[in-house]
Amino acid sequence: MSRGAFIVIEGLDRSGKTTQTAALYEQLKEVGKVAKLLKFPDRTTAIGKMIDAYLRSQSDLDDRAIHLLFSANRWELASEIEKDLKEGINILCDRYAFSGIAFSASKGLPYEWCRAPDISLPSPDLVLFLDISPEKAKERGGYGEERYEKEEMQKKVREIFKRIGEEMNVATAGAKWVVIDAGRDCEDVAKDVWAHAEGLIEGTSQPITRLWD
Numbered sequence: 001m002s003r004g005a006f007i008v009i010e011g012l013d014r015s016g017k018t019t020q021t022a023a024l025y026e027q028l029k030e031v032g033k034v035a036k037l038l039k040f041p042d043r044t045t046a047i048g049k050m051i052d053a054y055l056r057s058q059s060d061l062d063d064r065a066i067h068l069l070f071s072a073n074r075w076e077l078a079s080e081i082e083k084d085l086k087e088g089i090n091i092l093c094d095r096y097a098f099s100g101i102a103f104s105a106s107k108g109l110p111y112e113w114c115r116a117p118d119i120s121l122p123s124p125d126l127v128l129f130l131d132i133s134p135e136k137a138k139e140r141g142g143y144g145e146e147r148y149e150k151e152e153m154q155k156k157v158r159e160i161f162k163r164i165g166e167e168m169n170v171a172t173a174g175a176k177w178v179v180i181d182a183g184r185d186c187e188d189v190a191k192d193v194w195a196h197a198e199g200l201i202e203g204t205s206q207p208i209t210r211l212w213d
């Protein structure tokens, strides 16, 4: 039985995750594939609204408390993701558990502690990591409006993402984490995204696995 593919686009702020996830969604539609777009944090849920207020600095929370809320925000949708995949729907997701670890560990929380609440979430079949230097990201529109959009923080986040990617590919047969140079034109980045995603969109017969289980 074939199921949908679960593709996550991760990256630094302003690396073009939203742009590329939307472009991939349109390309899938053009070739007649069913897909659903997700974005974390999902700011529409009750938990998402608390996260939104925190990111806009309208509320303050303990670092551990906000970390657990980000994770709970993913668990809210976990069973729906699994159901959709089983029904043959491809899931395209803008940020996932990897952002959770990278941002909270950058604030000084222990790496393993940060990973723990997301263990057993549905695992993506592919993570496309959009890599961009913090200096280049800063030149793009809107940078600097939210809580974590500071160059020093982004440098730490980039290092931790690197560690996560290396560990994912050691633990998984076949590269699951692919780094894409996101400092180029949108069209060039989109071509790379498509080249990696294309092989998965016919569906896969692999069972759904769980993150870090």
Ligand code: Z5A
Binding pocket: 011, 012, 013, 014, 015, 016, 017, 018, 019, 020, 040, 041, 055, 070, 071, 095, 096, 097, 099, 100, 101, 103, 104, 140, 141, 142, 146, 147, 148, 149, 182, 183, 184, 185, 186, 187, 189
């Ligand atoms: N966070 C966390 O701490 N823990 C968690 O578990 C999760 C998240 C899930 C909000 O995330 C914050 O939450 C985020 C991590 C933290 N930290 N911060 N800050 P978000 O995803 O809601 O917000 P964001 O990271 O700031 O993403 P974004 O604003 O959506 O950026 P993006 O999706 O990477 O980029 P974009 O919107 O596609 O493009 C940004 C601009 O660049 C826009 O003007 C585009 O037209 C332009 N752009 C895009 N691509 C290009 C290229 N190739 N060339 C030139 N210009 C481009």
